[in-house]
Amino acid sequence: MKKRRSYLELSLKDEIVEGQPEYSIFSRKSRTALHDVLETLNRASGDPKVVALYLTLESLDPGWARLSDMRRALVSFRKSGKPIYCYMQEGGNAEYYLASACNHIFMPPAAHLNLVGLSAEVFFLRDILDRFGINAQLQAIGEYKSAAEMFTRTGMSAPAREQVDLLLDDSYEELLHAFQDRGFSREQVAAMIDAGPYTAREAFKQKLLDGICYQDEMADKLKEAFGKKVRAITAHKYFKGDGFFKLLFTFRRPRIAVIEVLGHIDTGESRRSQAGSSVAGEETIRAFLDHAKESRRVRAIILRVNSPGGSGLASDLIWRKISIVNKTKPVVVSFGDVAASGGYYIATPASCILAEPTSVTGSIGVLAGKFVVRELLNRLSIRRESVQRGLHAEHDSPFSDFTQSEAERLHQQILEFYREDFVRKVADGRKLNDGDVDQVGRGRVWSGIRARQHKLIDEIGGFLEAVQKARELAHIPPAKKTRVVHYYRHRKLWERFMPDFRFPIMAKLLPHSALDAVSMLEQLGKQAVLLVMPFRIRIR
Secondary structure: OOOOOEEEEEEEEEEEEOOOOOOOOOOOOOEEEHHHHHHHHHHHHOOOOEEEEEEEEEEEOOOHHHHHHHHHHHHHHHHOOOOEEEEEOOEEHHHHHHHOOOOEEEEOOOOEEEOOOOOEEOOOOHHHHHHOOOEEEEEEEOOOOOOOHHHHOOOOOHHHHHHHHHHHHHHHHHHHHHHHHHOOOHHHHHHHHHHOOEEHHHHHHOOOOOEEOOHHHHHHHHHHHHOOOOEEEEHHHHOOOOOHHHHHHOOOOOEEEEEEEEOEEEOOOOEEOOOOOEEEEHHHHHHHHHHHHHOOOEEEEEEEEEEOEEEHHHHHHHHHHHHHHOOOOOEEEEEEEEEEOHHHHOOOOOOEEEEOOOOEEEOOOEEEEEEEOHHHHHHOOOOOOOOOOOOOOOOOOOOOOOOHHHHHHHHHHHHHHHHHHHHHHHHHHHOOOHHHHHHHOOOOEEEHHHHHHOOOOOEEOOHHHHHHHHHHHOOOOOOOOOEEEEEOOOOOHHHHOOHHHHHHHHHHHOOHHHHHHHHHHHHHOOOOOEEEOOOOOEEO
């Protein structure tokens, strides 16, 4: 009996998240796991019953590396000989970047295509700190390690601007290259971006769209192309994950373990920060690595990193564990949107590192210091007296400045960490000499494409490419089926109520930079040395 043909319906909306989507009982925002999207497209591309893809895009909120990973999967699906029909209710740079991989793009008549190019925003809090009498006494090794500039300057330094320009250039080139899949030249794409934004009708005239219609008309277009008997199957019904019986019958298959390092790196267990963002706890990650190492079924490990760094101590402890595990089983590191500073540090002992062209990485440098609130106390008429024993008893106190000797000693300590730990471990892991690492270090951040040129990573690729590399390094035959097993932390009961209840409110009231500042303040209060990205840019 001939099986009925189907087209796959995939709707991408709001957040596309790394790891397992976390919801609270108050959650309404749509969240989709990146690896579910990639696996769905991968399976459907080889499924003879699936003849096409119907993709719906609306208000996406992922980073550019995740977009690149999904776009590659869409291109692979299209190359399997199956067309992709895309419907955008509204569209901007991110939505059209994905849509450009499709055969047919449609929008409703009243919609707008906000194709306007890319911008990078960096915020500075020096004036507001001065207004409240707070003095940021921060030191960094490397002229490009500009994390402290958010608190110590009112604008970008020349090295910081140089980095932003390079990252923006690389992201813009990736955007231009993607749009050329529509048959335009680079010059045509650049001119179209400069002429945006567009109404749907204007976009259709420019051949950026293939048609204008309402969403209820899309089913008719697919039936017209594939016959009235073709049926729709939604992605969540097509790919339900591994159920109980499948897990039971595939128990003996070799496994590839996936461990995520998401958010700021810190000591202790993985958790949510006071600002509501993810914290990658070294205890949790090391425990996962130990479990994967001891499991007889696990043949290789993928470390998925989407982190701007964090605690120097926590990063070093994770580095040590990966160094040990990699001697027994291959560890492949896959970079997401950002794997910088501590996020790059932990990757260096791995067997192979992959990154997207737009992944932000590098930032080999060190930051340390404190915030002094003595002037704030004076303005509030709060009097303070201190009795101490020991010349440097108030070294970490937020109520006293660093003395000259304390500042000099702090500089020597972070310089030692930079030279003896960061630079040397990168050099050992990447088979480079210390001088070469210092040349590409000193706090510089790189796109994935430039990081490969400087030998900081091995290959350009995403999650599926990391799985394939893990299979190769574990010597798993191509015909042998494997199970990809994701390690997830157990959420606390209160987190089921709080993560989506606090953070969206804060995000609406405060700029992202303020939330990033809260995270850095939280870490500086308890860590001697930070390995953190020099700034956080949001390209939109």
